[in-house]
Amino acid sequence: MAGSWGRPLVVCLCMALCCPWGGLSMPDPKHRESLIQMEVSMQTGGQMVLNEKEKQLNSRLVQMKQKVVTRANFPPAMHFFKARDLITESPIFKLLQKVPKGAALHVHDFSMTAVEWLVKNATYRPHLYMCCTDTRSIRFIFCSQIPEPLPHCSAWVLVEKLRAMTINVTELDDSIMKNLTLFTDLDPDVVYPTQDVVWGRFEEAFRALWGLVTFAPVFRDYYYQGLGEFHTDNVMYLELRALLPEIYELDGSTHSMTWTLKTYQEQTRQFTADHPDFFGVRIIFTIQRGVNSTTMAQVVAEAMKLKKDFPDFMAGFDLVGREDQGRPLWYFRNELSLPSDRGLQLPFFFHAGETNLEGSDVDQNLLDALLFNTSRIGHGFALLRHPVAKELSRKRGVALEICPVSNQVLKLVDDLRNHPGAVLMAENHPLVISSDDPAMFGASGLSYDFYQAFVGFGGLRSDLGTLKELAINSIRYSSLPAQQQEKALAFWQKKWDKFIFENTQSVQG
Known part of the structure; x- marks a missing residue:
């Protein structure tokens, strides 16, 4: 496995330019080709070595993409609500639904299941x-x-x-x-x-559904159904951001955070027992970023306790809500320092850079997230404006959780070809693709976001190798311990090999 996606050393650019050409003479075509190949090799999946069967499927996939890229109504350039039906009916999307996509690492609890x-x-x-x-x-x-x-x-x-x-x-x-x-x-x-x-x-839509999804019988079924929708979309593992609210019963009695987390765990065990080809779930406990310091201190203390009580199921902690109107991470620097001050481990998975307010206090969340040793960055849309944060995230292997559909619907970008993810994929920056709040956007699972990243970000250059590395990234950058990651990768590889075999056969047929 490691040999197939391990990134070998890229030949230094200066070597490609070591034989200069005169300004008035035609450049050497070999030099031009070497530069083109160097850029291709630097993108996500650019170093992926495909076997013969993968090459056969890739050839067909590239042909399908060429037909999409040249059409006037190019879906990634359209608002998702207008493009959804075009995407759903496309051959590329139908193939992407079959692709074993690995993990969805940025999904929220009460927007994971179809409305x-x-x-x-x-x-x-x-x-x-x-x-x-x-x-x-x-x-x-x-x-x-x-x-x-x-x-x-x-x-x-x-x-x-x-x-x-x-x-x-x-x-x-x-x-x-x-x-x-x-x-x-x-x-x-x-x-x-x-x-x-x-x-x-x-935000109003979340308030509307709250009384439905926090009713105990619905809560259990909603979560189980959501897992089923991701499983049907060939996602084998989730890291779910969950508020862990008080869940209520018909008589008005309520349950604690511990009960809620335990119920998630029990339902996950039931789902994996019913679907042995599903790897599992881990929970990232979240709190609205608009709370005050006192509340944040209490919640961080509760998060530390839950991490201690559910060490293998609870992945860590995050702040959620509209970043532009919530308090910046630095506002909570004392509260977020409590775990390290007490010598306890509470991994962070901070939303940061989901903004286009350049230079504001909120815009510094990217650097602050890295200062607090965040394990991943949720969205990171503003990363290209922060060269220091960008370099730190690359060096530390702190992946961005990029959610193309969400960023477009929430009006950070109109044409997804202009999304920062296109640049980051061209550079093979650490990243994963996820779907954020699919039910809110009229989407489901992960395939719509994979489509927008594959077709919109990648253009004609991205290929089957890109899809393969994105899937592997989702496991490589998960919160799973190293041994579990290796097990998950082996689990995924079997799914991938089966996918290649079945779809190569259909192409040949």
Whole structure:
């Protein structure tokens, strides 16, 4: 395995230029070719050695990509909401769905499972009440009797009764669904003209689904269903960012963080028992970055305890929420130093650089994340503006978790060919591709983000070797201990070999 993706030394650029050519004479074609090959070899997957069967499939894959890149309606250059159906119907996407993608290392707890499942399953359960807010959103709660009124919300109505009184139930379900996702059939640039608007709607959608997903029976099923969707998309391992909220029962009683984490663990064990080709899950405990210092100190202390109690299941800690409006990492420098001050290990996986506010306090989160020895960087969109942080992350092997669809939908970039990930992939910077909040974006699993990275970032140069290294990166940069990583890589390699065999046969056929 190591020999196939180990990066050999790249010939120094000065050697390629050691035989200068005159300014008036034609450059030597051999020198030109050597420079082209050097650039290709430096990209993600550029040093990957493909066997004969892989070369056969790669030839077909490159042909498929050439047809996409030359079309007028190039999906990565379009808003994802407009491009989704084009991507779904494309031969490249259908092949990418079959690719063993390894791990999804940046996924959030309550946006991992299809909204359609949530509406068709959770909202059809008994004892569910709904109210409509002053902001034209909705709230849910499961209760054995009519709940207490909620401020700024209409009177609670039993959803079961509401459906019984509704002539067009499909219309009602669609209306509920629109409150739980950002996806729209209208022009997304008109619906979401600014970052403030799209983030406001994004946060409102989470508030709308909260009462559904934090109800204990739904919580268990939602997580299990989400694992199933990633598994179907040929993802074998997840690192899930989870808020670990109080989960409630029908009588209003609630469970602790420990119960929530333990339930995640139990459901994971059940899923892996039911699906032996799934490797597992680890949890990254998260807290909203808008809290105050006192709350952060309490949460970090709780995180240290949970890491001690669940050493193999809890991966570490992170801050979540809109980076531009939350407190910067440096604000919490005392609280985030508590683990090291007490000689305890609490790995960090900080969101950082999910911003285009260059020069602001928030923009320094990338450097601060590295100062706190973050294991990975969530998003890192601003990294190209921070040469020191970029070099440190490369030297330390601190991978970026790049989420193309999320960055576009949340209006950091319009055309994904201009995403910083395109430059980072060209340089083989440590990175992985993930999907952040797929259900919120009308996506699922990991394949849509793989498509945008493979076609949009990579252009015509990226090939099967790129896909292979991205999959391997997802295991190499996971929080799994070294021995577990080797086991996971061997696990993945069997899946990869099977994928190559089956799809080479179909190409030959």
